Amino acid sequence: MKTVLAVDDTATIRGMLRHCLSKAGHTVIEAEDGAQALEQLRAHRPDIVITDLNMPVMDGLEFIERARQEECGRTLPMLLLTTETADHLKQRAREVRATGWMNKPFNPGKLLKLVDQLT
Amino acid sequence: MMDDFDDFQAVFFQECEELLGDLQDHLESIADGDFDAETLNAAFRAVHSIKGGAGAFGFDHLVNFAHIFETVMDKLRSDELDANPTVTKVLLRSNDVIADLVADAQNGAPPRDNVERVRLELEALINPAAADAAPVADAGQAAASTPAPAAPETQASQTAPEVLAEPEEEAEPTRDVTIRIAPGPEFIHSGHDMVKLIRAFKSMGDVRVETEGELPPLSDHDAVTTQLVWTLTLNTAETISEIEEFYDFYAHTADFTITDSSVAEEAVSAEAEPAAPVQEETVAEQAQDVQEQAQEPLEASSATVVELNVSSEGQVALDEVKAAVAQADAAEKAEKAAAPKATEAPKKAAASNKAAKTLRVELNRVDRLVNMVGEIVITQAVLNQKISEVDLPPNNQVAQAIEQLSHQTRELQESVMAIRAQPVKSVFSRMPRVVRDLADQLGKEVTLELAGEHTEVDTTVIEELAEPLTHMLRNSMDHGLEMPDAREAAGKPRCGTVWLTAEHRGERVTITLEDDGAGINRDRVLAKAIEKGIVPEEAQLTPEEIDMLIFAPGFSTAAAVSNVSGRGVGMDVVKKKVQALGGRVSLQNNPGKGAKFVITLPLTLAVLDGMTIGIGDERFVLPLGSVVEALKISDDVMETLPSGSHILRYRDNYIPLLSVRDLLGLDPALERESLAVVVETETDGKISLLVDELIGQRQVVLKSLEANFKRIEGISGATILGDGRVALILDVPALHALGTGHNVSALRKAS
Known part of the structure; x- marks a missing residue:
């Protein structure tokens, strides 16, 4: 199955992502912020990234922007999973070439479908 | 799947506890004017994280409140709102309310009365004018208008049964819908993939695919930048808006044009027009909903073999693209495989190091460890004793080994003790809340000054400390501090102060609770003690002895039993509790000026x-x-x-x-x-x-x-x-x- 990098500073969300994705047979790697996520990205080369937007150290948008500079992140599906809804943030997401935008709370079934669809 | 979420609920509440602690710290710094942008950000993130987790579990009250709290924090960090005392007061109250809501969510209790009141206060900060115009009567409406992130979750669970009922509606006629997809230059670089997208469309019905445009010779071909235009003919029962919703998720990187064959050509182009703004919209936010819809027909059509019916030149083009994609894919795979294991390994190690930062351990296990170490210390002492009784030559190796063993035993013991050491902050941080609640209740003005929160004490001591400390604090505020008017009359500032400090003194920890209230009224204490038969009527007591009478069992001076300082079970229980911890309470009374309680405790109980x-x-x-x-x-x-x-x-x-x-x-x-x-x-x-x-x-x-x-x-x-x-x-x-x-x-x- 796929390797999913779950990035969120909230352990609860990471835990839920891990739970729902690993149940479907995916391998889940975690990171607590964008900086850690970059390291994990280089080390594990996941098939898809699901990242929070608001995080300490490096937020989700900056992470995606930087990841796109990396060889392993150029065409990687990277989803933002956030409670934010502001248009200017979505505009930023488009600029940094996020693959898509999902709102928390997430529906596990839909998330799995999306992961299948994008990988 | 929901059953397993119980585990996450436990994690969530544990996390909430930490987040609430952080939030309180940050908000207090903000209230003190001692903060920077990062403090505001951190406070925002704490509320935000609570909201995120709460939404996942459907704690709607908590989500609704957190949402508006978060909005206010957002305004603060974007400088739209000034952290003046009025604002920070509301923030601190909100902090209390959100803590209550977390506790209520955990216990399944309904929200308390003050939630709505504080929520309105927050609302007033966001929109002062509206708050003036819209009094309490509008509360329900306001709550309804608050975007509730929990709502999609609710909808999802409601639609779930419908999926099961779906086969009955399957008879719905299908027709061909044409979807023209022109990927933008960033399509692939935003993580999208046309093959996958087409595959996803197949979940809605049979698909025929055609391509427009010329492919350059394979040698010059760049699979990433070449922009072919794709036309999909989808045989589906889905409505146009459902399909639009589906591709909305991709709309920020590709242009979609949809044509419904069942509708007259003119009408369609009219319909395609309003679709344009949808395409222009930013990243799709309702991806989940789209997925939901996509899921339904999948069941129906998955058994159908979908053929890619393409025109002959299209066929060639597709093959080439496929080949190119495969090539790119293979290159990427090879690159992945080639990534030197050597660099990968240390990175993994670094990652696992980071994960080992903290470890939650049951206290029981640590206690067992502490007990064992205690036994080893005794055995060590026996060994030392015995060896000193034997007449050994100087520099004897056994004696040296035992000497070394005693050093190691001591280090072992210190390390074990360090595991249980915890800053008193975990207890102190609960006190501002107690003071705020009580000040409101008593109609008194009180400032709590904390110091030495980082003093470390054995965990068991800390846990046992919360109750007596709360009691003493309540006691000081109820009996010690005067009403604002009385304070003013006595030439004191209207706002009373309570100092709570902790410090290490040698092998012990001293916790001091001091107030600038009226002190202990010795005449009243003595009269009461005599009345209660605690001391004989003719007893001659020194002033200090009279002060100590408040620790006598069954002593209570409150004229009316208040629900604040309890029912005369107060200070003697405090004293017993502290003594049980191997500590002592002492008291310095300065009538008219205030009282000072000093608790001294051993650093460790072992x-x-x-x-x-x-x-x-x-x-x-x-x-x-x-x-x-x-x-x-x-x-x-x-x-x-x-x-x-x-x-x-x-x-x-x-x-x-x-x-x-x-x-x-x-x-x-x-x-x-x-x-x-x-x-x-x-x-x-x-x-x-x-x-x-x-x-x-x-x-x-x-x-x-x-x-x-x-x-x-x-x-x-x-x-x-x-x-x-x-x-x-x-x-x-x-x-x-x-x-x-x-x-x-x-x-x-x-x-």
Whole structure:
């Protein structure tokens, strides 16, 4: 199955992502912020990234922007999973070439479908 | 799947506890004006994280409140709102409310009355004008208009059963819908993939795919930038808007044009027009919903073999694209495989190092460890004792090994103790809340000043501390601090102050609770004590003795029993609790100016560095940290006061001299003690004790006398010495109290 990098500073969300994705047979790697996520990205080369937007150290948008500079992140599906809804943030997401935008709370079934669809 | 979420709920609440702690710290810094952008960000993130988790579990009240709280925090960090006292007051209240909501969510309790009130206060900060115009009556409406992130979740669970019922609706006629997809230049670089997209469309019905445009020769071909236009003919029962919703998720990187064959051409182009804004919209936010819809027909069509019916030149093009994609894919895979394992491994190690930052361990396990270490310390002492009894040549290897072992044992013990050490902050941080609640309730104005929150104390001590501390704080606020008007009349600021501080003093921790209130009214205390039969009517008590009466069981001076300071179970329970922790409470009363309670506690309940002393055949242990020096004494440095108590002249000062023998009722001495040990106490200054001999210093493991036998005044515990004898650990201030009768229980015995 796929390797999913779950990035969120909230352990609860990471835990839920891990739970729902690993149940479907995916391998889940975690990171607590964008900086850690970059390291994990280089080390594990996941098939898809699901990242929070608001995080300490490096937020989700900056992470995606930087990841796109990396060889392993150029065409990687990277989803933002956030409670934010502001248009200017979505505009930023488009600029940094996020693959898509999902709102928390997430529906596990839909998330799995999306992961299948994008990988 | 929902059942397994219980585990995450537990994690969530655990996390909430930490987040709430952080939030409170940040908000207090903000209220104090001591903050920067990062403080605001951190506070925002804490609320945000609580909201995110709460939404996942469907705690709607919590989500709704957190949402508006978060909005206010967002305005603060974007400088749209100023952190003035009015605002910070609401923020602190909101902090209390959100903590309540978390607790209520955990217990399944309905939200409390104050939630709505504080929510409106928050709303007023966001939109002052609307708040003026919209009084409480609009509350429900306001709540409804608040975008509730939990809503999609609810919808999802509602639609779930419909999926099961779907087959009945399957008879719906299908028709061909044409979707033209023109990927933008960033399509692939945004992580999208046309093959996958087409595959996804197949979940809605049969798909035929055609391509427009020319492919360059394969040698010049760049699979990433070449922009072919794709036309999909989808045979589906889905409505246009459902399909639009589906591709909305991709719309920020590709242009979609949709044509419904069942509708007249003119009408369609009209319909395609309004679709344009949808395409222009930013990243699709309702991807989940799209997925939901996509899921339904998948069941119906998955069995169908979908053929890619393409025109001949399209076929070639597709093959080429496929080949190119495969090539790119293979290159990427190879690159992945080629990534040197050597660099990967240390990175993994680094990652796992990071994960090991903290570890949650059951306290029981640590306690077992502490007990075992305690036993090892005793065994070590036995070993040391035995080896000292054997006449070994100097530099004997066994002796050296044992010496080394004792160092290691000590280090082991310190490390184990460090595991249990925790800053008192976890208790102190609950107090501002107590003060705020109580100040509201009592109509008093109170500022709480905290200091030394980072002082570390044994976890077990901290847990036991919360209750007595809360009680004392309530007591100070209820009985100590005056009403604002009364304070003003007494020439004090209207707002009273309570100081709560913690600090290390030698082997002990001192926690001080001081207020600038009215102090203890001795006349009233004495009258009450006599009325309650705690002291006889004719008792002659010193002012300090009267003060100590508030610790007597069954004592309560509140004219009316208030639900604030309890029902007279107050201070004696505090005292008992502190004593059970091996600590003491003392009190300095300054009538009219305030009162100061001092709790001193041992750093740890398990091991003590002790000085072993001998009195007759008995062995006693004094906490080493408190021993100042030992003196040989002669008659001319000792004096007897008219009251019968003794004093010692010590460096031009007179200090109390206690006979442990007399105080504890040991066998009388054959000859008078020849030594005095001077001990420093936290509460009574220096005190000297008469002893027969000094045996030496050693680590001892504390065993509670109270748990194993019964409480004895003047003794704080017992231990087992290296030779197997039981030695009692002396509690010097308690002994002193025993000597002067400066103590309620001794007083009772006397009366």
